Amino acid sequence: MAMTQSTAAFAELEEENKLVFGCENKGAGYLYAFYIYLNDTLIEKIPYSPKCRTVFWATLSGKYYAVVFVKNTLAGGKDRFKTNELIYQAEEGSLEAPSRPKKTVWENSMEILKETVLQFPMIFRLALFDYKLENQDTYLGRLWNILTPLIQIGTFWLVFGIGLRQGNNVGEVPFVIWMVCGLIPWFFINQTLVKGATSIYAKANTLSRMKFPLVTLPLERTLVEMFEHLMMLVILFIMLFCFGYYPNWHWFNLIYYIIYTACFLTGLSLITSVFTMFARDFSKLLQSLTRLLFYLTPILWDMGRMPEFYQKIMLLNPIYYSVTGFRESLLYETSFWESPDKAAFFWTINILLFLAGSTLQVKFRDQFIDLL
Amino acid sequence: MMNNDFAVIAQHISKIYRIYDSKGDRLKDLIGLKNAGEDFYAIRDISFSVRKGEIIGLLGLNGSGKSTLANMIAGVSVPTKGTLTVAGKPSMIAISSGLNNNLTGIENIDMKGLMIGMTQREINALKNDIIEFADIGRFINQPVKTYSSGMKSRLGFAISININPDILIIDEALSVGDSTFSNKCLERINSFRERGKTIFFVSHSISQVRDFCTKAIWLEFGRIRAFGLTDDVIPMYERFIRTYNGMSAEERREYKMNLPH
Numbered sequence A: 001m002a003m004t005q006s007t008a009a010f011a012e013l014e015e016e017n018k019l020v021f022g023c024e025n026k027g028a029g030y031l032y033a034f035y036i037y038l039n040d041t042l043i044e045k046i047p048y049s050p051k052c053r054t055v056f057w058a059t060l061s062g063k064y065y066a067v068v069f070v071k072n073t074l075a076g077g078k079d080r081f082k083t084n085e086l087i088y089q090a091e092e093g094s095l096e097a098p099s100r101p102k103k104t105v106w107e108n109s110m111e112i113l114k115e116t117v118l119q120f121p122m123i124f125r126l127a128l129f130d131y132k133l134e135n136q137d138t139y140l141g142r143l144w145n146i147l148t149p150l151i152q153i154g155t156f157w158l159v160f161g162i163g164l165r166q167g168n169n170v171g172e173v174p175f176v177i178w179m180v181c182g183l184i185p186w187f188f189i190n191q192t193l194v195k196g197a198t199s200i201y202a203k204a205n206t207l208s209r210m211k212f213p214l215v216t217l218p219l220e221r222t223l224v225e226m227f228e229h230l231m232m233l234v235i236l237f238i239m240l241f242c243f244g245y246y247p248n249w250h251w252f253n254l255i256y257y258i259i260y261t262a263c264f265l266t267g268l269s270l271i272t273s274v275f276t277m278f279a280r281d282f283s284k285l286l287q288s289l290t291r292l293l294f295y296l297t298p299i300l301w302d303m304g305r306m307p308e309f310y311q312k313i314m315l316l317n318p319i320y321y322s323v324t325g326f327r328e329s330l331l332y333e334t335s336f337w338e339s340p341d342k343a344a345f346f347w348t349i350n351i352l353l354f355l356a357g358s359t360l361q362v363k364f365r366d367q368f369i370d371l372l
Numbered sequence B: 001m002m003n004n005d006f007a008v009i010a011q012h013i014s015k016i017y018r019i020y021d022s023k024g025d026r027l028k029d030l031i032g033l034k035n036a037g038e039d040f041y042a043i044r045d046i047s048f049s050v051r052k053g054e055i056i057g058l059l060g061l062n063g064s065g066k067s068t069l070a071n072m073i074a075g076v077s078v079p080t081k082g083t084l085t086v087a088g089k090p091s092m093i094a095i096s097s098g099l100n101n102n103l104t105g106i107e108n109i110d111m112k113g114l115m116i117g118m119t120q121r122e123i124n125a126l127k128n129d130i131i132e133f134a135d136i137g138r139f140i141n142q143p144v145k146t147y148s149s150g151m152k153s154r155l156g157f158a159i160s161i162n163i164n165p166d167i168l169i170i171d172e173a174l175s176v177g178d179s180t181f182s183n184k185c186l187e188r189i190n191s192f193r194e195r196g197k198t199i200f201f202v203s204h205s206i207s208q209v210r211d212f213c214t215k216a217i218w219l220e221f222g223r224i225r226a227f228g229l230t231d232d233v234i235p236m237y238e239r240f241i242r243t244y245n246g247m248s249a250e251e252r253r254e255y256k257m258n259l260p261h
Helices: A105-133 A143-164 A175-197 A199-207 A214-242 A249-278 A281-296 A308-314 A318-331 A340-371 B023-030 B066-073 B105-115 B120-134 B137-141 B149-162 B179-194 B206-212 B230-246 B249-257
Strands: A009-015 A018-023 A030-038 A041-049 A053-057 A062-072 A078-082 A086-088 B006-019 B038-051 B055-059 B081-086 B090-094 B167-171 B198-202 B215-220 B223-229
Touching (some): A009 A062, A009 A086, A053 B223, A053 B230, A105 A340, A105 B105, A143 A175, A143 A214, A175 A199, A175 A214, A175 A249, A175 A281, A175 A318, A199 A249, A199 A340, A214 A249, A214 A340, A249 A318, A249 A340, A318 A340, B006 B066, B038 B066, B038 B081, B038 B215, B038 B223, B055 B066, B055 B206, B055 B230, B066 B081, B066 B090, B066 B167, B066 B198, B090 B149, B105 B120, B105 B137, B120 B149, B149 B179, B167 B179, B179 B198, B198 B206
Parallel strands (some): B055 B215, B090 B167, B167 B198
Antiparallel strands (some): A009 A018, A018 A053, A030 A041, A030 A062, A062 A078, A062 A086, B006 B038, B006 B081, B215 B223
16 A cells, blocks of 8 residues: 555644644545654554544644545545645754853852842741741740740859859959850850751741742741840840949940851851751751850850960851850950951851852752752 | 743753662762762653643643642742743642641741731731631631641632732642532632633643633643643543553553653
């Protein structure tokens, strides 16, 4: 049986990507089947039916044609016809996926920065909401936010102040107030470090069904902890009054140190939250490291008795900068601009953390939802 | 390229998942020690465009990529390759509605609203509508973990549909809940349709797609098998389902192998 390329069968592109294949209607008793080919490969079989036309929606570019089989059920006999060939060009005309431009570190960071600024009202409202929700399922509620740290302060004071130091002052400052000025910023740092790492992971369940800029979650977490921190500052101020320290304009330095600490923590969480998405082990590791960091940083003990080498190393510790910052402004009437070299150094670290963090975020954020 | 008529334009999009045999392989691949995983194409190089106001049914067998595609249109996940342009605010309704189990119904409404960028005042304005639509009575002040599955999906649906999205994506969500509620939903979706909004509708129910959609995309193993008017696509799909259901397991495997790649 020879295949006839004839006017008896045709292919047409009707609209957009609608291909119509057909052949002349031979009347009663005839059945038609269609084999549709793309680049000479059979892609669709449409079995015998009395319809002499069929529609195919092209999605791939290439050369289309059909072979029409015609069967006469009354008189017997079969025939087949090849339709004309049609070139269908998919939109944009290329089979290759359009390539995405590679971005530089700078462009990535600007993208994240822009997104953060645009979304800031939303992030702020969400953080406030989360802050209100926390500790809601306990009877004492937010009181725990104050009780837990107070109990910790008491414990450390007993062990380090009374036990190890035997009630000695740090210079002229009573140990307990010196310690609290370091512990309060540490509580903020500790909570944000640990929870910042899981900030994206912890929320992802709720987010698995909606469009949400996940990259803003580390900042959101920092804000929640910062609200908590502001509450703690009230306790700190009350304690300072009790020990005879009264507000002076040096205290306004705290605003600078809190902003510095929040930026540092957000930058770090941008990085750690990505790692945690890939391996939950990372957040466990971070918890232990944070505890270690707590004892390595002079929060409970003062540096005076340490070897000079260690003191120099400690000057490079961003957390130490926050902790000493608090002490200097509250107890020693010193302002941050008096050591511009330190400020320059630690803000450079902040910027580097942010550059690294946003690069990681941009590189991996498309995968986050799939990693759950 | 995006002109105002289009709600969604997909150009050669693929969604590739890396699958691993073990956690160890995953780790090796992660730190670049070894190319351990295998690529799985949930969606393989598909292109299509959808005009505003169209109601698109997504058809296909389990594992054909319907939900993956729906997720990408909703902006929940991102194509691995290709570009997907979506004009307007999408909102997705799915069986697992992404509610936080520990929060009450009211708190979930607040949280969802805040997350899409609404202010508390805007949320409060919608709250009554949502609560009324969800119709879960006093449970609205109880944690969502105490809800029945029907209540959860009703609340999820009520939130998603009342935030006034431009593109609504419904992923099998109507198959849960009783007929009273699904009728209520269909009514609401119809009013959406009348306002010229675009809707994507993932369903295994051919009759729902036929009644409801203007066009259909038939997905098969991550590719578009057919895309066109419902009247053209559904008969093809039905024919296919009949043949496929008649196949033995062996034949089905062979069928999957012999598809044009």
